[in-house]
Amino acid sequence: ECTDLTAELASVKDAASKSASAEVASASLSDRIQQLESQVKSVSAEKTDLEAKLKSTNDTLIAGEERISALLREKNKLQEDLFETLHKVESAAKESHGFKTERDLARQQYLDTESKLQALSNNTREKIDLLTTRVTELSTLTTTQASQITTLNESLALSNSEITTLKGSAAGASQAKDKLKAMTASVESLKQQLQEAKTDADAKAEAGAERIKKLKQLLAKVNAALQEKDSRLNQLQSANDRAKKFNIVSRIGIVPPQNPSAEELQWCLIYEHRATSSAKPSAASVGDEEGAPQYRWIEARVAHKWMAEGSTLVGAWPQPVQETWAAELSAVRTRLEAERDELSVKFEEVSSQFQAYKVRAQTALKRIGNEDRNERQKVQEAENAEIEKLRGVVQDLREREGDFNATIAEKDRLISHNEVQMASLRGEIEALQNNLADGAEALQSSERRIATLQKEIETLHEDNSAMKEQYEAADRNNRERRMQQLRQEEEAALRAATTSSASKSSINEVSSLAIAPIASEVHDGANPDLSSNRAASPLLAEGSTTDHNQRLAQTAQQRGISRDASFSTQNSVVSPRGRPLAVEAALFTDASDPATDNKLLLFQQADNMLRDSIAILRQENSQLMVEINELKNDFGLREDQVQALKATVRELESSLCREKEFNAENRRINADYLVNILRNFLMSTEPSERAKLVPVLCQILH
Structure with a gap:
């Protein structure tokens, strides 16, 4: 209409310009122009108003669509939250059941651990008592062993005194030493056992204390977990408690997705009024699941049940969300259907255009030459x-x-x-x-055995040297005593032969002949001056050797010793000067002295035993060295x-x-x-x- 009026205004102006000569017509035309201008202004104002209204309606329509979409999203979200809360309630019930079973198991474990700890403490106490009794027994045993050692030391001292007095009994002393070593070894082993028992008892006590400490820590952790689970269970149980005072914020009807043909379920979002809560209800507290919830989703039948049980409903029952937005949803549906029809028409047009384009493309492809086709065929063959x-x-x-x-x-x-x-x-x-460790242990044991054998050899050498010194001192005393006796006899014989000078000279010759060989045997290389002063007399040079031998045999028969026995060196002990001990004993010992003969026999037996033991020890030492070399080769x-x-x-x-x-x-x-x-x-x-x-x-x- 506005465009028509502007066109008419333009035509009128043209006519007015053409017919300027007609004043009447111009006046009428000017009036008509003013009317048309006023009409144009009013129409343009109406147009602006209509455009503004159209824009506002479009804005409201967009806002309604956005509101509908937001409500749909909220509906979906509420459904998801509802199903999540249901699932959480079920999982909370399962978790509460599991928490109860875990709590019972933890309590049973706690009781079992307490009984085990009690039994362990009793066992440790019994073991400690046994170890203390064992320690006391070992201490008494050590005291008895110490007393036995003292007695053995006394007996050893007595045996040493007997050895010095009797110059023998070396075997008894070695046996006593062996016994003493055995007793000391047993005492050391008992001490070591006592120390090991003490260390074991201390280690077991420490292990028991550590285990008790760990069990206490575990018990504290279990109790804390149980308390946390109980609090969680109480919190989840409080979510299903009846509200005394509440108001219904919104209500929605939902068809279960498991059974679409079932009836629609009515759910209500309630706000629970509590005495302790002073904060205003807000939408942010709806999804808060940490503390005690004030907003909850419940079924409508549960709300009716609460009201029947005495709960107070603040406000009225709101309409369902579907009913409040039903008109807007229908408008949106109609608009969407109109848009769908328009789009279907456009789609049909576009599809017809595409078919025409397809026909044109097929005609254009048919006009492609044979060269291109051959070239493509060649390329295809090469590709194949x-x-x-x-x-x-x-x-x-x-x-x-x-x-x-x-x-x-x-x-x-x-x-x-x-x-x-x-x-x-x-x-x-x-x-x-x-095997190497075993061989090393065997080598160490053999080395220790060699060291002990060497120590025994050294002790035997020391005992042998001491016995030799004692024997030399006794031999020296016996020689001096016999020399004094011979001199006294010689002087008595000389005093008795006073009858004649001839008989006296013969007696002197006989005595000198008897004393000279004995003195030369006794002092063999010991006193060269004495041997030079006592040279043979002229009577001995003139006499025969048979007479000399006869005289020696007479003197040996007077003393009760045969010549062959006196000068035999087989199976006899050799003196420090190189003679057999039996010869010197026969020359300087009376036949009526059995104690001296027993001493000489003991010395001879001791010397033979020492030599045999030394030879055995050397043989064992050589065998051990051979074994050590073999072990070293095996180690290599x-x-x-x-x-x-x-x-x-x-x-x-x-x-x-x-x-x-x-x-x-x-x-x-x-x-x-x-x-x-x-x-x-x-x-x-x-x-x-x-x-x-x-x-x-x-x-x-x-």
Whole structure:
């Protein structure tokens, strides 16, 4: 209408300009122009008003659509929240049941641990009592052993005194020393056992205390977890409690998704009024599940039940969300249906245009020349040839992949076999190390035995030297005593022979002949001046050797000793001067003195025993040295074996590492990458794309 009025105004102005001569017509036309201008202004004002109203209606329509979508989203969200709350309630019930069972189990475990701790404490106390009694017994035993040691020391002192008095009984002293060593060893072992028992008792007591401490900590943790679960259970149970005063914020009807044909369920969002809560209800507190909830979703039947039980409803029942927004939803549906019809019409037009374009494209494709077709056919044939080649390459790659998998399986078997060999070699190494430890212990024991034998040899040498010194002193005293007796006899014989000078001279000759050989035997190389002063007399030179021998035999018969026995050296003890002890004993000992003969026999037996024991000890020492050398050789061989086994283990470990590197994931990734590239190459139709993939394939295959 506005455009029509503007066109009429323009035509009128043209007519007025043309007929300027007609004043009457101009006046009427000017009035008409003013009327038309006023009408144009009013129409334009109406137009602006209508545009504003249209814009406002469009804005309200958009706002309503947005509101509807927001309500739909809120509805969906409320449904999701409702189902989540139901699921949470069910899970909370299950968790509460599980918490109860866990609490019962924890309490039972606590009672079991307390009983175990009580039994353990009782056992430790009994063991401590037993150990204390054992310690007291061992202490009493050590005191008795100490008393026995003192008695043995006294007996040893007595035996030493007997040895000094009797110059014998070396065997008894060695036995006493052995007994003393055995007793000291037993005392040391008892002390060691006592110390070990004490350490074991202390270690067990410490272990029991640590275990009790750990159990207490575990009990505290269990109690804390139980308290936390109880509080959580109480909180979840409080979510289902009846509200005394509440108001219904909104109400919604939901069809269960499990059964779409079922009746619609009415759910209500309530706000519970509590005495302790002073904060105003807000939408942010709806999803708060940490503390006690004030907003809750319940069924309408539950709300009616609460009201029947005495709960007060603040306000009225609101309408469901579907009913409040029903008009807007219907308007939106109608508008959407109109838009759908318009779009269907546009789609039909576009589809008809596309069909026409398709027909034109087919006609244009038919006009393509034979050259292009032949060229494409050649390109297609070349591509087919390349595809056949690539198929052959793919087949080869699959065969190689099968071979590769076979080699991987073989390597895996070899790896498992190598691991078994490594385990066996480790066992052999451990056995060899144990054998080495045993050999080292045997070597140490043999060395200790050698040291003890050497100490015994040294003690025997010292005893032998002491006995030799004692024997030399006794021998010296016996010689001096016999010399004095001989001189006294000689002087008596000289005083008795006073009858004649001839008889006196003969007696002197006989006495000098008897004394000279005895003195020369007694002082063999000891006093050269005495032997030179006592030279043979002229009567001895003139006499015969038979007379001399007869005189010696007469003197030996007077003393009761035969000549052969006196000068025999077989099975006799040799004196420090080189003569047999039996000869000197026969020369300087009376036949009527049995104590001296017994002493000489004891000395001889002791000397023979010492020599035999020294020879035995030397033989044992040589055997031990041979065993030590053999053990050292065995140690060397075992060390070589251990080094060889270690080298083999290192080789096996290196081969295992190489196999693991060979079987790494990178090779499989490369194979997958190659397969993907080949698939892309076969699926692509453009030669340029295939030309791009060819160098990649060549590089991977290389």
